[in-house]
Amino acid sequence: MNQDFLWGGAVAAHQVEGAYREGGKGLNLADMMSAGSVNSPRIITRKIDAHCYYPNHEAIDFYHHYKEDIALFHEIGFKCFRTSISWARIFPKGDEKTPNEEGLIFYDNLFDELLKNGIQPIVTLSHFEMPFALCEKYGGWRNRKLITFFENFVRTCLERYHEKVKYWMTFNEINNQTNYNSDGAVFTNSGIIFEEGEDRERIVYQASHYELVASAKAVAIAHQIDPSLKIGCMIAMTPIYPYSCAPSDMLKSLGAAHKRFWYMDVQTRGVYPAYMKTFFKRKDFHLDITDEDLEIIKNGCVDYIGISYYMSFVLKGDSDVNLDYDESNDLCDNPYLSSTKWGWPIDPDGLRYALNRIEDLYHLPIFIVENGFGTVDLLENGTVHDQSRIDYLRMHIQSMKDAIEIDGVNVIGYTIWGCIDCVSFSTGEMKKRYGLIYVDKNNDGTGSLRRFKKDSFYWYKQVISSNGEDL
Ligand code: BGP
Numbered sequence: 001m002n003q004d005f006l007w008g009g010a011v012a013a014h015q016v017e018g019a020y021r022e023g024g025k026g027l028n029l030a031d032m033m034s035a036g037s038v039n040s041p042r043i044i045t046r047k048i049d050a051h052c053y054y055p056n057h058e059a060i061d062f063y064h065h066y067k068e069d070i071a072l073f074h075e076i077g078f079k080c081f082r083t084s085i086s087w088a089r090i091f092p093k094g095d096e097k098t099p100n101e102e103g104l105i106f107y108d109n110l111f112d113e114l115l116k117n118g119i120q121p122i123v124t125l126s127h128f129e130m131p132f133a134l135c136e137k138y139g140g141w142r143n144r145k146l147i148t149f150f151e152n153f154v155r156t157c158l159e160r161y162h163e164k165v166k167y168w169m170t171f172n173e174i175n176n177q178t179n180y181n182s183d184g185a186v187f188t189n190s191g192i193i194f195e196e197g198e199d200r201e202r203i204v205y206q207a208s209h210y211e212l213v214a215s216a217k218a219v220a221i222a223h224q225i226d227p228s229l230k231i232g233c234m235i236a237m238t239p240i241y242p243y244s245c246a247p248s249d250m251l252k253s254l255g256a257a258h259k260r261f262w263y264m265d266v267q268t269r270g271v272y273p274a275y276m277k278t279f280f281k282r283k284d285f286h287l288d289i290t291d292e293d294l295e296i297i298k299n300g301c302v303d304y305i306g307i308s309y310y311m312s313f314v315l316k317g318d319s320d321v322n323l324d325y326d327e328s329n330d331l332c333d334n335p336y337l338s339s340t341k342w343g344w345p346i347d348p349d350g351l352r353y354a355l356n357r358i359e360d361l362y363h364l365p366i367f368i369v370e371n372g373f374g375t376v377d378l379l380e381n382g383t384v385h386d387q388s389r390i391d392y393l394r395m396h397i398q399s400m401k402d403a404i405e406i407d408g409v410n411v412i413g414y415t416i417w418g419c420i421d422c423v424s425f426s427t428g429e430m431k432k433r434y435g436l437i438y439v440d441k442n443n444d445g446t447g448s449l450r451r452f453k454k455d456s457f458y459w460y461k462q463v464i465s466s467n468g469e470d471l
Helices: 062-076 101-116 132-138 145-161 174-178 183-190 200-225 247-269 274-282 291-298 348-362 387-405 455-465
Strands: 006-010 080-084 120-126 167-171 230-237 240-242 304-309 313-315 366-370 411-417 437-439 451-453
Touching: 006 062, 006 120, 006 366, 062 101, 062 451, 062 455, 080 411, 101 120, 101 145, 120 145, 120 366, 132 145, 145 200, 167 200, 174 183, 174 200, 174 230, 174 247, 183 200, 200 230, 200 247, 200 291, 230 247, 240 247, 247 274, 247 313, 247 348, 304 348, 348 366, 348 387, 387 411, 387 455
Parallel strands: 006 080, 006 411, 080 120, 120 167, 167 230, 230 304, 240 313, 304 366, 366 411
Antiparallel strands: 437 451
16 A cells, blocks of 8 residues: 555534534534434424424534544544535625635634644535525525535635645535435535425436536636645445346446436536436436536546445346436345445445446546444443444455555545544434444433544554554
8 A cells, every 4th residue: 555545534514513503603504404313314494493403513512622533533543534614614604705714713723733633634615514594595506606605615715725735525425416306315415405396306407517517616726726736526436236137237227327426427527428418308407507617617627536435236127228217216135235234235345346447437546535334332331342343444445455456446545434423414313323433422412522432443543554454
């Protein structure tokens, strides 16, 4: 493994910071999502309901504990730490002209503390954190005006932090919204709340286009401010296997991959792939895509590809081969894999497969910015014996190493998702933990917020100090 390899951990502002009304911060999307569980999804409320519990409001209070947490990351030996800048801390309503200085100071302090500890900050500009006022007033990314507001936010961050942060990403898991039947997926990615009877599919593709223009603008701004900056896309990478060797299964899985990963084509090559152009035509969408947009997209190709990797899927074909498959109906279990408690198939080989596919298609550096194991942890005598997490991480890191050392894939870093326990995005629970560090905080919001080192804390420390040799 390369000596500069970026070992580290990852979180997102809204899942750790808390302090949702401090420092002049405005409300954001995540602040409007109540707690949920695997059987009852999180509810998106349009105003804070006094009877609901909102886990992101306090989260693990990283806003006040970051120094203590960074000291722990330093002890593990992190080379980098990925977080996001909460848009509503900088522009509380999203459409102001002048940023909130108190919010900017918070991230100055955070990045300084990381650098002081020899940890490089890696920053996502948009990780499910749009100021809620932008959804209410403009309808989120269904509105072209969002491009200007995002541009203003991006320019403010890049001008302010370009000397402290070298690696940036535009939109977290931009491709998750193609699952347009899931209100949560659409709301968090694009800030859109659907009205009854709307053409959801068209709206999501229109919003995606505006996001892609905004992403390309962010890339151009970064390069203009400081050509040494690296700015990437971020894609939820889930290989989609055909159910069998039946040609119809094969074609179906290809169609599904097109539908999920076309964003990566646009962001890396600067053009819409042919199959998307025919898809829009076939669907009679008549999207608002101007020549100027296409020019911006062409001039805003990313420097690297960030991915999250948790699982793979299996898709069963039928005679109807097209891009319009329905994830909920056509996905089926993979009999060769076991799953996490939350039903996510565990597939380390899928990571090697995914890395190879990305290398084959795009020839760009790849940064694995999320991979991790969500499970229930038991705190006993001040520690957690999380062997199943260690096993999961070991298998995935081994698979990544094989991709690098045997297949020659260019992977530049690996950050464990939720390196410190944080609010689960999909369920809103604290019970679904990913951390190497346990935080005493419960589903109902109780807990001392004290931090404890798990077994995986010591294991990862040895992985980093041996540069991946000692797994
Ligand atoms: C990704 C998100 C993260 C994170 C992770 C784990 O989709 O980018 O924000 O939460 O998944 O998911 P969850 O917390 O739902 O288990």
